[in-house]
Amino acid sequence: MRRFFRNPVRLVPLGFLVPILLGTGLLMTRWSTIEHQRPPLVTALFTATSAVSVTGMAINDTPNYWSGGGLVVITLLTQLGGLGILTAAALVILVVSRQLGLRNRLLVQAETAEFGIGDVGRLLRRIAITVFACEAVMTAVVAGRLWWAYDYSPGRALWSGVFHAVQAFNNGGFALYTEGLLAFDRDPWVSLPLAFGGIVGGLGFPALFEAVREWRKPAGWAVATKLTIWGSLALLLIGFVGLLAAEWTNASTIGSYDAGGKMLASFTQIALSRTGGFNVLNIADLQEESYPLLIVLMFIGGGSASTAGGIKVSTFFLLAFTIWAELRGEPDVTVGHRRVATASQRQAVTVALLSVALVTAGTMLLLLLTEGVRFVAALFEVTSAFSTTGLTVGLASELPASGQLVLTVLMFIGRIGPLTLGSAIALNTRRKLYRYPQEQPIVG
Numbered sequence: 001m002r003r004f005f006r007n008p009v010r011l012v013p014l015g016f017l018v019p020i021l022l023g024t025g026l027l028m029t030r031w032s033t034i035e036h037q038r039p040p041l042v043t044a045l046f047t048a049t050s051a052v053s054v055t056g057m058a059i060n061d062t063p064n065y066w067s068g069g070g071l072v073v074i075t076l077l078t079q080l081g082g083l084g085i086l087t088a089a090a091l092v093i094l095v096v097s098r099q100l101g102l103r104n105r106l107l108v109q110a111e112t113a114e115f116g117i118g119d120v121g122r123l124l125r126r127i128a129i130t131v132f133a134c135e136a137v138m139t140a141v142v143a144g145r146l147w148w149a150y151d152y153s154p155g156r157a158l159w160s161g162v163f164h165a166v167q168a169f170n171n172g173g174f175a176l177y178t179e180g181l182l183a184f185d186r187d188p189w190v191s192l193p194l195a196f197g198g199i200v201g202g203l204g205f206p207a208l209f210e211a212v213r214e215w216r217k218p219a220g221w222a223v224a225t226k227l228t229i230w231g232s233l234a235l236l237l238i239g240f241v242g243l244l245a246a247e248w249t250n251a252s253t254i255g256s257y258d259a260g261g262k263m264l265a266s267f268t269q270i271a272l273s274r275t276g277g278f279n280v281l282n283i284a285d286l287q288e289e290s291y292p293l294l295i296v297l298m299f300i301g302g303g304s305a306s307t308a309g310g311i312k313v314s315t316f317f318l319l320a321f322t323i324w325a326e327l328r329g330e331p332d333v334t335v336g337h338r339r340v341a342t343a344s345q346r347q348a349v350t351v352a353l354l355s356v357a358l359v360t361a362g363t364m365l366l367l368l369l370t371e372g373v374r375f376v377a378a379l380f381e382v383t384s385a386f387s388t389t390g391l392t393v394g395l396a397s398e399l400p401a402s403g404q405l406v407l408t409v410l411m412f413i414g415r416i417g418p419l420t421l422g423s424a425i426a427l428n429t430r431r432k433l434y435r436y437p438q439e440q441p442i443v444g
Helices: 008-027 041-052 068-098 102-112 120-149 154-169 188-201 205-213 223-247 259-273 290-300 313-327 342-369 375-386 401-428
Strands: none
Touching: 008 041, 008 068, 008 401, 041 068, 041 401, 068 120, 068 154, 120 154, 120 188, 120 205, 154 188, 188 259, 205 223, 223 259, 223 290, 223 313, 259 290, 290 375, 313 342, 342 375, 342 401, 375 401
């Protein structure tokens, strides 16, 4: 047992499990619901897991089910989950870098491009300042808008601003409105601050800090930063154009809006669909062709060492560069005049294939446990849970307890899986003193 806990990386799952269990206990108290009745265990567990994993998926009407005390618990769990993810990611990077040997330690330090090995204190302070500063700005803008334009009382406007700012930056998706943020889909003073907060929170601190520090020299960014920043921009653009084209004439979503309203609603929904989980459009009313687009974006997720879920942007684009190099018959995979290590390519393939396997298994389980469920709806909910996005077509609330438990497990695995798996692979790297004879099997 002592040997198990000697490696701090193995404590990551426990670090998320403990607040989930505590949150479940708090949400099961009578004062946590509006009707002052104890919620079912599955409901409390699902909601606590959704908050700590910063998913934001709900199986009940959040503002009309949970009391003020329950909403405060959800807010604290989301904030704790977001800070916990960033802190765990920071510590894992430092732990892994210490145990890799000098050559690989220098490579890791070059990739993070910000902190020296062991500089834990400064790293955590920078993370905390970034989180609270972004949330404070979002709170001020949103609360001010609600007070000025929607006749909210100052207290109600401040509470709504704080709640949604915490959810946005930490890529949660709980909202204080039954229909999500549908009422603000054409209000840039509410939707855009939350969208940009979700984007910043989903980039990850290594990429964010380096991009801010070296904004004049993007050519000198580390490979991981280039993949994350430019990849995120590419996904936002592709998603925005794709959703705008698919929904342009859909009267149930943006078909009746003017051109500016259509673009604003489409951009905000795409920015929040990758990991944020808020909806400014009714997801159940989207065109059929919009669902594959959102599923792919959710599965990819955001940046490494961020509050976002998914397989990560850098993983996806590293696979794309690997495929491109293979198609061109090039011996090395290069990104921005840098050769990518073979170990990184193998890690990307491992994470992607295991994630595909988990989403496939989760979808099959949901179809087996629930009668009359459409495949696309099941795939959408499972991908949203695994990628800790939180968007829903309304299926999660209609599932039996067994189906909701499947989504609960997927949210937990999706939150701790990539982080733990990536660090475990890195720590498992070792040199062999011998190599077997090479053979080239037929592929395809």
